[in-house]
Amino acid sequence: MGRRSKNKQGAPEPLEKKVWPTPKKLGKRKADSDSDLDDKPTARPAKKVKDSKSKAASKRGNDKGKSTAKNGKAVAKPDSDNDSGDGWEDVDGDIDMDNDEFDSDAELDGFTGNLDDIIDGDDDDEPLRGTTQKFDFDTDEEDDEAQPVSKHKKSKQSERPSKIIPTGSDASDNSDSDESDYEGRVTMANMEARSRALDAKAAAEAELDEEEFQGAVVSDDEDEDMMDEDADDEDGDAEPFHLPTAAEREAEKQQGGPDLIVVQRRMRECIRVLGKFKRLAEKDRSRSEYTEQLMADIASYYGYNDFLVEKLFQLFPVAEANRNLQAIEFFEANEVPRPVTIRTNTLKTRRRDLAQSLVNRGVNLEPIGKWTNVGLQVFESSVPIGATPEYLAGHYMLQAASSFLPVIALSPQPNERVLDMASAPGGKTTHMAALLQNTGVVFANDTNKARTKSLTANVHRLGCKNVVVCSYDGREFPKVMGGFDRVLLDAPCSGTGVISKDQSVKINKSERDFTLLSHLQKQLILCAIDSVNPDSKTGGYIVYSTCSVTVDENESVVDYALRKRPNVKLVDTGLSFGREGFTKYRGKTFHPSVGLTRRFYPHVHNMDGFYVAKFKVEKRSKVTTVDEPAVDVPDSTFVLGEETPAEKVQEDVGFDSEEDRPYLEGMFFMFLDGHLAISTDSYLSIYFRGKTEAHEIQRIASAAALKTYANYHVDPRITDVIGTWRKCSCPACQIAFICCYKCWRGNLFSVS
Numbered sequence: 149m150g151r152r153s154k155n156k157q158g159a160p161e162p163l164e165k166k167v168w169p170t171p172k173k174l175g176k177r178k179a180d181s182d183s184d185l186d187d188k189p190t191a192r193p194a195k196k197v198k199d200s201k202s203k204a205a206s207k208r209g210n211d212k213g214k215s216t217a218k219n220g221k222a223v224a225k226p227d228s229d230n231d232s233g234d235g236w237e238d239v240d241g242d243i244d245m246d247n248d249e250f251d252s253d254a255e256l257d258g259f260t261g262n263l264d265d266i267i268d269g270d271d272d273d274e275p276l277r278g279t280t281q282k283f284d285f286d287t288d289e290e291d292d293e294a295q296p297v298s299k300h301k302k303s304k305q306s307e308r309p310s311k312i313i314p315t316g317s318d319a320s321d322n323s324d325s326d327e328s329d330y331e332g333r334v335t336m337a338n339m340e341a342r343s344r345a346l347d348a349k350a351a352a353e354a355e356l357d358e359e360e361f362q363g364a365v366v367s368d369d370e371d372e373d374m375m376d377e378d379a380d381d382e383d384g385d386a387e388p389f390h391l392p393t394a395a396e397r398e399a400e401k402q403q404g405g406p407d408l409i410v411v412q413r414r415m416r417e418c419i420r421v422l423g424k425f426k427r428l429a430e431k432d433r434s435r436s437e438y439t440e441q442l443m444a445d446i447a448s449y450y451g452y453n454d455f456l457v458e459k460l461f462q463l464f465p466v467a468e469a470n471r472n473l474q475a476i477e478f479f480e481a482n483e484v485p486r487p488v489t490i491r492t493n494t495l496k497t498r499r500r501d502l503a504q505s506l507v508n509r510g511v512n513l514e515p516i517g518k519w520t521n522v523g524l525q526v527f528e529s530s531v532p533i534g535a536t537p538e539y540l541a542g543h544y545m546l547q548a549a550s551s552f553l554p555v556i557a558l559s560p561q562p563n564e565r566v567l568d569m570a571s572a573p574g575g576k577t578t579h580m581a582a583l584l585q586n587t588g589v590v591f592a593n594d595t596n597k598a599r600t601k602s603l604t605a606n607v608h609r610l611g612c613k614n615v616v617v618c619s620y621d622g623r624e625f626p627k628v629m630g631g632f633d634r635v636l637l638d639a640p641c642s643g644t645g646v647i648s649k650d651q652s653v654k655i656n657k658s659e660r661d662f663t664l665l666s667h668l669q670k671q672l673i674l675c676a677i678d679s680v681n682p683d684s685k686t687g688g689y690i691v692y693s694t695c696s697v698t699v700d701e702n703e704s705v706v707d708y709a710l711r712k713r714p715n716v717k718l719v720d721t722g723l724s725f726g727r728e729g730f731t732k733y734r735g736k737t738f739h740p741s742v743g744l745t746r747r748f749y750p751h752v753h754n755m756d757g758f759y760v761a762k763f764k765v766e767k768r769s770k771v772t773t774v775d776e777p778a779v780d781v782p783d784s785t786f787v788l789g790e791e792t793p794a795e796k797v798q799e800d801v802g803f804d805s806e807e808d809r810p811y812l813e814g815m816f817f818m819f820l821d822g823h824l825a826i827s828t829d830s831y832l833s834i835y836f837r838g839k840t841e842a843h844e845i846q847r848i849a850s851a852a853a854l855k856t857y858a859n860y861h862v863d864p865r866i867t868d869v870i871g872t873w874r875k876c877s878c879p880a881c882q883i884a885f886i887c888c889y890k891c892w893r894g895n896l897f898s899v900s
């Protein structure tokens with residue numbers, strides 16, 4: 149770990165801001181670039197009231213929010229306000245409020261606040277607003293422990309040194325920028341404009357990246373300065389910065405490394421020199437020397453290994469004028485906790501009702517933004533947000549905002565069959581179950597059996613009744629079963645997007661990890677594609693996502709899938725924000741459609757770093773076989789040992805083999821007394837949960853034996869079947885829990 153992480157020291161002295169170029173000096177170009185950087189998280193004090201539109205409303209909101217927490221008395225907003233476009237629109241007017249424990253009217257009666265006073269919906273379109281305090285939960289994992297969100301809790305931010313780089317709001321004159329009319333804050337609209345501007349600049353990126361990749365050093369003479377010409381005089385006053393030579397750096401190392409303050413200053417100076425290289429660089433020193441020094445200092449200052457710093461630094465293309473600033477903003481954002489967010493479980497409640505209940509308990513919150521109608525951002529809470537009665541009753545999931553994105557992109561439709569290939573602990577599974585309104589079926593798979601326990605617990609808590617939990621290696625699909633309308637592959641990844649939650653990523657990732665992960669992801673994505681029914685009438689989609697920002701795990705994987713499976717194409721994710729996926733990166737050129745994929749960054753969107761790609765699986769025009777190994781995978785990448793050798797999996801993922809036929813043809817699932825029955829045109833299989841008693845197997849199997857093609861087996865990898873099966877009314881059925889084939893087909897999804 150670097151010295152900051154290792155020592156957990158207090159904040160070093162703030163940087164002397166006077167040495168930074170003023171906004172004026174930075175000029176228009178800087179203002180543009182800063183405007184992009186302004187998408188960063190802002191260290192905002194905990195608050196629940198938006199302060200832009202109506203100070204009066206804000207004040208009322210604050211006051212009421214506090215008083216409601218205390219006295220629990222006030223009048224609920226009339227229902228008619230629900231549709232006022234205030235950001236609290238109901239997500240589903242037809243919610244089955246089948247949970248007796250929850251009485252929304254009772255909640256309303258007791259509600260003492262007026263949410264509309266608290267909320268100004270007009271700026272509801274920010275991805276996420278400023279961080280308040282640290283709250284420990286994994287991107288994708290529910291934290292079982294109760295976690296109060298206390299305004300008194302000391303955040304990690306408070307221990308941090310001041311910023312290395314003045315950000316847009318710190319340093320730039322934004323009078324021309326989108327946010328100037330909005331108190332310097334970022335809106336979805338201006339964020340997108342910034343993204344577009346950046347993306348336009350990326351046109352020149354590939355050539356420069358390639359040059360860098362091939363070791364070509366950009367000529368100093370050709371470098372563009374970031375500063376305006378009129379800044380020259382003032383630059384003359386600045387102390388010349390001496391870039392340490394290799395020998396000096398070695399000596400520094402021998403003495404135990406540089407002082408933290410020295411590192412801070414040096415980073416700042418390197419960025420300054422790189423920004424106006426011709427004027428400020430020392431003679432005979434190259435741009436790459438400054439960049440190397442900057443990366444080395446980032447590694448020691450933030451506590452990364454050198455390899456990862458370089459990998460992450462390279463995400464910011466050389467061609468971008470503000471490349472170094474962006475990189476620093478990214479590393480800085482990894483030191484700041486992301487906002488606490490929850491997802492309303494629409495199987496049990498409505499967002500507005502949930503919000504009212506939580507406000508009554510002293511929770512300050514607001515809708516996340518217009519891109520989600522189920523998300524709430526929690527600013528502060530006097531109660532542990534992971535242990536409220538509403539939480540225990542399954543009215544919400546504690547879930548990072550970025551985790552909503554792949555499910556929104558996948559957009560499962562009622563009655564569909566969906567596979568969540570790597571699902572534990574179930575944040576996205578339960579979201580999908582809710583979008584299916586408890587119809588159809590979600591196969592929630594995860595190779596890690598231990599993790600399926602928390603998945604099952606979440607499925608139960610949230611009242612999902614259409615979920616089969618199983619524990620296969622995802623690479624065994626579609627051999628296990630196929631024919632899904634939609635598949636989500638939220639792939640195992642390096643976690644470079646969630647460093648703010650898991651600082652160990654900074655030091656425990658090596659080049660080999662990325663190679664192995666990328667191999668695994670490539671295998672999984674092919675299996676995900678092959679598990680989709682291309683003839684699906686309503687779907688035929690796959691979403692691939694990771695909580696990583698590296699290209700190896702994202703664009704490279706997606707591009708690989710496009711090359712290996714000509715019957716798939718990328719489609720728009722439907723997400724209203726996010727940066728375009730790279731189509732060129734460090735000498736590699738990806739399919740142009742990779743630009744349709746979306747990247748999310750902590751410093752831009754104030755969310756965990758994330759990546760989302762959506763594919764449409766087309767019908768295969770002719771029999772195609774995979775005639776080469778999908779990926780050249782070392783055996784060591786397989787965690788199942790003897791179960792499934794790599795080569796076997798590779799061979800088996802070919803198209804249209806006779807063997808695959810039953811998996812790809814129409815398949816029907818039903819829930820049998822807590823077990824799973826799968827029927828195709830050719831056969832019936834009953835999967836007993838791993839710990840099924842022998843007499844239970846006997847009972848069901850003997851009934852199944854009445855069917856000609858029935859077979860059964862006990863599968864320890866089917867861990868839970870959460871759903872109920874309504875007895876068939878068909879007179880042909882001799883046995884209550886097994887239907888004849890005809891009525892089975894007709895009634896399969898008549899599950900209650």
Ligand SMILES: C[S@@+](CC[C@H](N)C(=O)[O-])C[C@H]1O[C@@H](n2cnc3c(N)ncnc32)[C@H](O)[C@@H]1O
Pocket residue numbers: 288289551569570571572573574575576577593594595596599620621622623638639640641695
């Ligand atoms: C990013 S997490 C999934 C988070 C989950 N989608 C959610 O929203 O809660 C990745 C998961 O992949 C699982 N995994 C790793 N290798 C796998 C494989 N070969 N097949 C299936 N799952 C795998 C891990 O156990 C881990 O739970």
